[in-house]
Amino acid sequence: MTIRTTHVGSLPRTQETVDMIFARERGEPYDPDAFAAQMRDACAETVRRQVEAGVDIVSDGETSKISYATYVKDRYTGFSGDSPRNAPADLKLFPSFLKRLAADGGTPKYARPMCTGEVRSKGQGELQADIANLKSAMAAHGATEGFMNAASPGVISLFLQNDHYPTRDAYLAALSDAMAAEYRTIVDAGLYLQLDCPDLALSRHMLFQDLSDAEFVKIAESHVAALNAALSGIDPSRVRVHICWGNYEGPHVCDIPMDAVFATFLKVAASQLLFETSNPRHAHEWQVWRDRAAEIPDDKVLVPGVVDTTTNFVEHPEVVAERLERFARIVGPERVIAGSDCGFGTFAGFGAVDPDIAYAKLAAMAEGARLASARV
Structure with missing residues (x-):
């Protein structure tokens, strides 16, 4: 049994790509044909490098997107102005570190209407272009499986806050209705659909700092309900869902435990579950999956993060193999795929990991998966 490899989705973009994305973001004049050609070529190179590193299930690296959540402002009506910024609770506890991050440019700057x-x-013009670019690159470089990211209703509501609908639930329902076609289009194109859901964990210490964990879980349950409504009629085996506590190097002392959101996470109508298990704050939580194994439905495939995305350490393949073997012992190797904690390019032009090191990490992940496969 060979343990396959993938990652969370976003990858470092070239400076030329970033410059074009931000020129459009700022409303500056740009050549649409040149933009389209740049995104096509950059996607092809991103796929080539993934295949070279040994990644089995590739993505477009979210090449054309300003970020994994706020890209929706360019594809959907109803967004304008600016949303309030709310620093994560853990950074507020360490104001000198927060100040240093801001002074060093350690926080990404982009519009959040x-x-x-x-x-x-x-219309789906931009989505169709992304799909075409990914499928063309896969064909050119021999990748047989691919996935494309899409924002969940909950994460959109986290970053693009509501000032129109009468209630939060009404806003979630509207987002669910709007995003459903995007989700189906990705699946109908023969790609896996990946839903990015940091709202199921990260938003606990960002938007809902004043709630108890139990009160927050009720909010998370409403997010899952809105997401599942949008996924109605889509085969769960073609769907991946990613949960995280924020892709930033920081204390993370306010992160809600995986154990608290475990049952909620399992309710998403997706077969593949992507989650953090490499960084120092969540590496121990593989034990939650072990201790609650009886609750994991047989159709769930675990995609633990076996490489961190916030440091430039390149994990030793033996460390990767050790992490994968833990999960293989819980659900069997046929239900484990090697992944990353988060994306390497969550926001265009912003990422803690050097681009070449990001691909070295993916190569180490692939080698670790081969080692684990031989042992399990």
Whole structure:
């Protein structure tokens, strides 16, 4: 049995790609044909490097997106102005570190408009271009499986806050209705759909700092309900879901435990579950999966993060193998895929890991998966 490899989705973008994305973001004049050609070529190179590193299930690296969540403002109506910024609770506990991050440019700067009107699709032109670029690159470089990221209703509501709909639940329902077509289009293209859901963990210490864990879990349950409504009719085996506590190097002392959101996470109508297990704050939580194994449905595939995405350490393949073997012993190797904790390019032009080191980490992951496969 060979343990396959993948990652969370975003990968470092070239400076030329970043410059074009931000020129468009700022409303500066740009050549649409040149933009399209740059995104096509950059996606092809990103796929080539993934295949070279040994990644089995590749993505487009989210090449054309300003970020994994706020890209929706460019594809859907109803967004304008700016949303309030709310620093994570753990950074507030260490104000000198937060100040240093801000002074060093350690926090990404991009537009986060409010929802100020009805959310409706502007058309799927950009999505179709991303799909075409990924499928063309896969064909050119011999990748047989690919996935494409899409924002969940909950994470959109986290970063693009509501100033239009009468209630939070009404906003989630509108986002669910709007995003459903995007989700189906990705699956119908023959790709895996990956839903990014940091709202199921990260938002606990960002937007809902004043709630108890139990109160937050009720919020997370409403997010899952909205997401599952949008996934209605889509085969769960073609769906991946990613949960995280924020892809930043920081104390993370306010992160809600995996054990508290475990049952909620399992309720998403997705077969593949991607989650953090490499960084120092969550590496021990593989034990949650071991201790609650009886609750894991047989159709769930675990995709633990076996490489960290916030440091430039390149994990030794033996460390990767050790991490994978733990999960293989819990659900069997046929239900384990090697992944990363988060993306390497969550925001265009912003990432803690050097681009070449990011691919070295993916190569170490692939080698570790081969070692683990031989042992289990």
